[in-house]
Amino acid sequence: MLRLELRGEMSRSMIYWSPIYAVILTFIAGMIMFAILGVDPVAAILTFFIEPLNSMDGVAELFVKATPLVLIAIGLSFGFQANVWNIGAEGQLTIGALAGGSVALLFFNVDSPLLMPGMIIAGILGGMAWAAIPAFLKTKYGTNEILTSLMLTYVGLLVLSYLIHGPWKDPEGQNFPESRLFHDAAIIPIILEETRLHFGWIITLFGVAVAWVVMTRHMIGFQIRVIGMAPMAASFAGFKEKHIIWLTLMISGGAAGLAGMIEVSGPIGQIVPVISPGYGFTAIIVAFLGRLHPVGCLFAGLLMALTYLGGDNAQIEMNLPNAVTGVFQGMLLFFLLASDVLVRYRIRFGKATALVAPAAATPPMAIDEEGV
Amino acid sequence: MTEQTPRLELEGITKAYPGVIANNNVSMKIMPGEIHALLGENGAGKSTLVKFIYGVQKADSGTLKWQGEEMVIANPNAARKLGIGMVFQHFSLFDAMTVEENIAIGISPELAAGDLKQRIRDVSQQYGLPLDPTRYVHSLSVGERQRIEVVRCLLQDPKLLIMDEPTSVLTPQEVDELFKTLRHLSEEGVSILYISHKLQEIKDLCHFATIMRMGEVVDDCIPAEESPRSMAEMMMGANLVSPEKPGKAEPGAxxxxxxxxxxxxxxxxxxxxxxxxxxxxxxxxxxxxxxxxxxxxxxxxxxxxxxxxxxxxxxxxxxxxxxxxxxxxxxxxxxxxxxxxxxxxxxxxxxxxxxxxxxxxxxxxxxxxxxxxxxxxxxxxxxxxxxxxxxxxxxxxxxxxxxxxxxxxxxxxxxxxxxxxxxxxxxxxxxxxxxxxxxxxxxxxxxxxxxxxxxxxxxxxxxxxxxxxxxxxxxxxxxxxxxxxxxxxxxxxxxxxxxxxxxxxxxxxx
Structure with missing residues (x-):
């Protein structure tokens, strides 16, 4: 029989090593997978992870793809640290994109420098509004935010579908379910000539810095960390849990909404039936891979973006199915979770040996006398 | 009188948790038909000891003899097979099910087969535990719920019944009724291990008391010959000395x-x-x-x-x-x-x-x-x-x-x-x-x-x-x-x- 046994002292540095182990294991498992598929593993890995970065354009694309991932992941990190599990960033991204896009469409003939800030604010508010529903339900009725936020994702996608099939359909679009193309003032500026790299990347980097400061130096971050690590200590200190639930859902919803707005105003340039290839979900992996730390999320987001680019590249160059991207992302999360478990626990074979080593096997909680 | 074989005998039971010795070299004997009190303050180690007897937890060392035979009780199922029943302080009942259904889940399938309703009625009548098997649990009082647990144990024909703070949830009248049942059981030869810190009850009910403090058996007594006060002293330890207090200013508002x-x-x-x-x-x-x-x-x-x-x-x-x-x-x-x-x-x-x-x-x-x-x-x-x-x-x-x-x-x-x-x-x-x-x-x-x-x-x-x-x-x-x-x-x-x-x-x- 296999058993997991709590390790006495957890190694602090291992917390940061385990993502790196996860990446290495993913590479190895990926190569085995390619070998089984009858593809040269080394060539496949090179095509997947190295080739996309061979050109300036490739690096710019990496940043473009990383922008929504990092932005959403740092937002989610706030919630995850406080044990508020917003799984519906994809829906908040969608509504944020619609809200930001609505400003662009509403003022499609206005050429004002205020348009872009207006779209940004609308995008953030849209994401927040969508996240406010789970926040309200959780604080008022104690519903589980995992379920509500996830289910609202599908509602959000239906709202998108309704709008582009109906009221927002481009009148000159030959009946395609797409909005009109955004005009120049509603397109986020390009920051590197001849690439698609846009100002959203700067916003993201700025977001990383702000999140870092708030998390480590500000009372908000302090409260979030205390609530996540020791909820009783938070109530002892007088931190209000409901405030934190609202705050973290507003931060993560707002970040996702902003990411969605940046997508439609940047690389896409209009509202289309598929705004995101699952950035909102992938960002959950990014957040955990990045140890819920803003800088960690930055690196993890870049790595995750690379799996998207690599997947595209492998599809074109080697005729591999696009599902390879999902497989890599899944493996990465699996190995990360497995490494985390092994950092905390060791595996023991054979039957429980409580008689020999009760100290290690029994948590102290077991001496619950319950008034006897 | 010839020396009877004890129903249950514990010798040198020791159980340590990280940082705490919950039971240290605990020994005790329970005779057939005896109502035996296990007395001690919170954290004295009563719970750990009972968990060991009922097979919930293993001890680090020590032996258990059941009717004179040394054995290891691996789990509560094994305990029930031997004839050890336990009524927990906190009931494990499903509100949305009837009395009969609740009893049926808690016992072996063979025992649950046949006319369970009638047997529940029989047992409840025999021991003065009025209980309607068709009632839903949510409609019952706490005292009635406890009866379900007791009847569930009795259906299994126990030789030792462990009762964990049974009166903490009962009204005085219900306590009287429970005590009648327990005395009846004792006359039939069932041993009862009665856990409590309510001294008057123990004096009224129990034949013998084992007193624990800080994981050790510190004393035993025949409750009928003691006063609640003397048992309280044994439970808390009489080594308490009031220290001299320094003179202080008058307190304010x-x-x-x-x-x-x-x-x-x-x-x-x-x-x-x-x-x-x-x-x-x-x-x-x-x-x-x-x-x-x-x-x-x-x-x-x-x-x-x-x-x-x-x-x-x-x-x-x-x-x-x-x-x-x-x-x-x-x-x-x-x-x-x-x-x-x-x-x-x-x-x-x-x-x-x-x-x-x-x-x-x-x-x-x-x-x-x-x-x-x-x-x-x-x-x-x-x-x-x-x-x-x-x-x-x-x-x-x-x-x-x-x-x-x-x-x-x-x-x-x-x-x-x-x-x-x-x-x-x-x-x-x-x-x-x-x-x-x-x-x-x-x-x-x-x-x-x-x-x-x-x-x-x-x-x-x-x-x-x-x-x-x-x-x-x-x-x-x-x-x-x-x-x-x-x-x-x-x-x-x-x-x-x-x-x-x-x-x-x-x-x-x-």
């Missing part, structure tokens, strides 16, 4: 006042507070004694503001009514708290000492500017706490869980005391703390009161309460007794109040 406070506990199996009134004056220490699980946790939560009451005036700090105000506002009003649980409640285990200093001192020590943490200020404050309260740590950047219990408790006390609170409330201030640190903490509480703070100490440790308190109240089942000057009361009196038998005592004196 009431600074923490609780009036007419009743509150349903938010905890499952918690204790409701019933019309609690208390007053702590400036410059005095009020001690609240009580056996654990009598409402101390609930009282602490109400005082700290982690649990709010509907009446704003029910809790007053000085002139400020705070019944509906949370911990933050109470801190602003000059209140400091030291909860029972150091790690996870009083301090965040994974956070550094300076962050833990910031945790409660952010406002009163001015460690925040525009919402940003003043790290240097927090580090200085934490270093002050460490040096003034003699906390042994390599540095304030180390995590709270790297400190020993005593050192962390000194840190937490220091953190609260250096904020110069007008009133401080501490639950179990020296629980699990080494003797040196405990003495230090008690001294700092005395010093704080001498400087004019109102101090409230809730503790199970009578020795501690007599050492520091000016007045002592007792909490029992959520009710608080009137405070009495510490020098006027004896350990025995307090002990009786703790066991909830004040009326017998009054009657005896009258």
């Amino acid at each position: 009431a600074h923490l006042v609780v009036s007419n406070l009743s509150l349903a506990s938010s905890h499952q199996h918690g204790v409701d507070l019933k019309n609690v009134n208390l007053e702590v004056r400036t410059g005095e220490i009020l001690g609240i004694a009580g056996i654990a699980g009598n409402g101390q946790m609930e009282l602490m939560e109400v005082l700290s503001g982690e649990m709010l009451v509907d009446d704003q005036n029910a809790v007053m700090i000085g002139n400020a009514p705070v019944g509906k105000s949370g911990p933050g506002i109470r801190r602003d009003a000059g209140m400091g708290f030291v909860p029972e649980e150091r790690l996870g409640h009083g301090a965040v285990p994974e956070m550094s000492l300076w962050e833990n200093a910031f945790l409660s001192g952010s406002k009163s020590m001015n460690l925040m500017s525009k919402g940003f943490i003043n790290i240097n200020g927090s580090v200085d404050y934490a270093q002050n706490v460490v040096s003034e309260f003699n906390v042994k740590t390599p540095g304030v950047e180390h995590a709270a869980n790297s400190l020993s219990g005593g050192n962390l408790q000194k840190f937490i006390f220091g953190r609260e005391i250096l904020q110069s609170p007008g009133v401080i409330v501490a639950l179990q201030p020296t629980w699990g703390v080494d003797a040196g640190s405990a003495a230090f903490i008690r001294q700092s509480l005395l010093d704080l009161a001498a400087k004019g703070a109102a101090v409230l100490v809730i503790s199970q440790d009578l020795e501690e309460l007599f050492e520091v308190s000016d007045r002592i109240s007792v909490i029992c089942e959520g009710e608080l007794s009137a405070p009495r000057p510490a020098e006027e009361c004896t350990v025995e009196e307090i002990g009786l109040l703790m066991a909830g038998i004040s009326h017998e005592k009054e009657a005896a004196h009258a």
